[in-house]
Amino acid sequence: MDPGQRPALAGLRPAAPTPARPRPLPWATAAAALVLAGLTGITGLAFLGKISLGPPAPSGTGxxxxxxxxxxxxxxxxxxxxxxxxxxxxxxxxxxxxxxxxxxxxxxxxxxxxxxxxxxxxxxxxxxxxxxxxxxxxxxxxxxxxxxxxxxxxxxxxxxxxxxxxxxxxxxxxxxxxxxxxxxxxxxxxxxxxxxxxxxxxxxxxxxxxxxxxxxxxxxxxxxxxxxxxxxxxx
Ligand SMILES: [Cu+2]
Structure with missing residues (x-):
């Protein structure tokens, strides 16, 4: 299909109003916060040189x-x-x-x-x-x-x-x-x-x-x- 061409159906149906964003559930928020904390921890460690996000070094090389x-x-x-x-x-x-x-x-x-x-x-x-x-x-x-x-x-x-x-x-x-x-x-x-x-x-x-x-x-x-x-x- 031509990229500029829209499917025929789309033209027939009025665009649905964007639904209001559902409030995130408390557990979902908590989970997201945990993931974020984990990521921040990793970045922090990398910043401190505790772990490396760079190319892997051969082991036993200090x-x-x-x-x-x-x-x-x-x-x-x-x-x-x-x-x-x-x-x-x-x-x-x-x-x-x-x-x-x-x-x-x-x-x-x-x-x-x-x-x-x-x-x-x-x-x-x-x-x-x-x-x-x-x-x-x-x-x-x-x-x-x-x-x-x-x-x-x-x-x-x-x-x-x-x-x-x-x-x-x-x-x-x-x-x-x-x-x-x-x-x-x-x-x-x-x-x-x-x-x-x-x-x-x-x-x-x-x-x-x-x-x-x-x-x-x-x-x-x-x-x-x-x-x-x-x-x-x-x-
Ligand atoms: Cu030289």
Whole structure:
């Protein structure tokens, strides 16, 4: 039937007046309130980090954080994929870092992350210097696409392998559209590390590898790829 056409019967019958909304029965109200309370409880727990509404984490991995390295910095997300300024854990806690390289995501997303590098002084250039994005392009052309994520005073040394999904291109084609998608699809570029937070303090997250010339795997801005005190271990 043509969507604009109404059934013949509808035209013959006068539209019935909308009946007054029946008063909900007391028990129904009580049941609805209970359901609502339950939902609020779940949301509250999720907010407090007691349970996660985000992607399921592998069991036995403790508290999970996601790290997105880009040229030349990091974005941190909690287990619900909410961005955080730092990775915050308690001493003695088992921590799993799931590393999703920004380059595993589409070009626009990758470039959006890299824009953050324009807010900082990188490589002796002042914030916003157009030579910074030019250097990123140069690094991509040179194949300087990997990072090695380390955390001061902790056994963390994770080499990314985004080249495996880039197929020689500077940007990802046909990959996950978002971080959430990359995580739920378990993108081939994802690496993770599980360790124990042993010391109280604020530790730097850094790109550890450095070549003979000190440039490292991600190239020009490697030395400046440090998130100062971004791994926070509370007593
Ligand atoms: Cu790096």
């Amino acid at each position: 508290i999970v954080f996601y790290v997105v390295p880009y040229h030349y910095g990091y974005a941190f997300y909690d287990s619900g994929l909410v961005e955080r300024q730092a990775i915050e854990v308690k001493v003695g806690e088992t921590v799993t870092l799931v590393i999703v390289p920004a380059q595993a995501l589409p070009r626009e997303v990758f470039l959006e992350y890299n824009k953050r590098s324009l807010k900082l002084a990188v490589g002796g250039l002042s914030p916003g210097d157009p030579r910074v994005p030019a250097k990123v392009q140069e690094d991509l052309a040179l194949g300087n696409v990997e990072h090695i994520i380390g955390i001061a005073a902790h056994p963390v040394y994770v080499t990314t392998n985004v080249a495996a999904v880039l197929n020689g291109q500077p940007f990802r084609n046909g990959g996950p559209a978002t971080l959430a998608e990359a995580v739920s699809q378990k993108d081939a570029s994802i690496r993770s590390v599980t360790f124990t937070a042993r010391r109280v303090g604020a530790f730097d997250v850094l790109c550890v590898d450095s070549g003979m010339d000190g440039t490292g795997t991600c190239g020009w801005g490697h030395k400046w790829m440090i998130a100062k005190g971004a791994f926070v271990v509370r007593p």
